[in-house]
Amino acid sequence: MTHSPADLFAPAFQIHEPAALATPLVFNSPHSGRIYPDSFVAASRLDALTLRRSEDTFVDELFAEVVGRGAPLMTAHFPRAYLDVNREPYELDPRMFDGRLPAYANTRSMRVAGGLGTIARIVGDAQEIYARRLPVDEALQRIDQIYKPYHRALDKLLQRSLRRFGTVLLVDCHSMPTGVANRDDHSRADVVIGDRYGSSAAGLFADVIEHELYTRGYVVARNKPYAGGFITEHYGDPAGGCHAIQIEICRGLYMDERKFTRTANFARVSQDLMAVADALIREIDLYRSAGRLAAE
Template sequence: MMRGLDEESIDYEVFEPAAHTIPFVFNSPHSGRRYSREFMAQSRLDPLTIRKSEDVYVDELFISAVSLGAPMLVAHFPRAFLDVNREPYELDPRMFIGELPSHVNRNSVRVAGGLGTIPRIVAENTEIYGARLTAEEGLDRIEAVYKPYHACLRRLIARTHVCFGQAILIDCHSMPGNIRIPGSPEKPEIVIGDRYGTSASSRLTRAASDILTDLGFATVRNKPYAGGFITEHYGRPARSLHAIQIEVNRSLYVDEVTLQRKPEFLLVAGLLREFMMRLADYVVETSGDMAFAAE
């Protein structure tokens, strides 16, 4: 694996394949685990608690995509510091000292829940900060980290689209082990989100679901996770730009109390590699079908 775009960045990294041979881009925006001294000094949380909303080791679960011929963008900054799976300015004014710009989205459901672009809480409604931040600092995070991250992701997708005539973004995440489907006792192991068919071809999403089910995962679509800002923003199936979010149940591969890898970690990673390989084969086999691209 080689570093490619933005290789001087300490906030994120692109892992490039020796040759880009499949029309995929993989993205892990929530697995960052570099908690700076400055950030920890601002937080009221201990080093373990602040990681509760982190997609623990998801980058490692999916990194074999690179050996299969696709680039992967990995965030190093933690989700608790900045969430790039939000609009750029979903901000809660109550978190800041000073005026925020008028274009800030302060009324979104995610802001109300404490999970805006700069989160107020980690999982289980645990407050991150002991004091308010300055508006300048919040806006600096967006300028210095959020915008360059998305610029990098856009370049990867555009490059893939030019090379292959289509681009498929797989946005990689994890979910808590206690997640249930509303109104059902079923415990999903993987949730595939395509914004209810608007961010990707339904044939592509169905193929992904069928492959994961065949590999033994209890797989559901869009409930309770249909995909966030990244899936919605980059998925344009009418233009052969497909975006799918994949949530892996953390209890499959990590101890959710200690965040230590379970012995099953390598097994899960291996099954996900098989999934990525089969999905890539499916896309290559159907790439000449114009109905797939335009669906």
């Protein structure tokens, strides 16, 4: 029996709502999904453990306590290796599919060329996922049944906070393999903050995150090598009241990257990230107050 993409996960994502919406912060963990359907693994040339190398394991759990602080947290159940919602809806590599892609598909982006389009061709160190080409119809079903509902739900959360508070800050939560942030220089980065070089959020929000982490002993970089993906770029509109910022956390800080298990440091990292969340809540309240005073 063939199952539709939506049926494989049921539900494909979850919104953890606070008892009362108390702050204009929205947290999103789009790559933390860790359900790998048998049919997906069977279609792959890789085993399930190798497929997990592109997963932001436990990131949703690191940020789980934001819900108790009055902010919603959206989390994916589907894995990034199956579908990446941090891409344009149709960033697709024609070499991966049997059949003709729609004319509006973006087949020439840098991300497609690198094998990391909306439906990824590779995981980890350029390891090919699929044993054979996928039917185009299957790719379009994944986008129609999972990608589009995900973004409709995320946009709805942002618009709700924008109406309620007059502004909103989307915090897009990710992780990175140990060593990735060190390729361009000789420094060691524990966390990379991405705000599209200041275009997706007011700079003070990145300042607050960097300060809170620095005082707790973390090495923090900005925009290199991660400036923020499609989500940060697409939703970040500071002039319209919607700020978006991406946080990439080194996995080695909180998990065993080979065994996919939490380490003893997990609780401390989560606690430190909640201190960041508390600081952002305070900062955005000040930001809103300053905006009201300026309007008066």
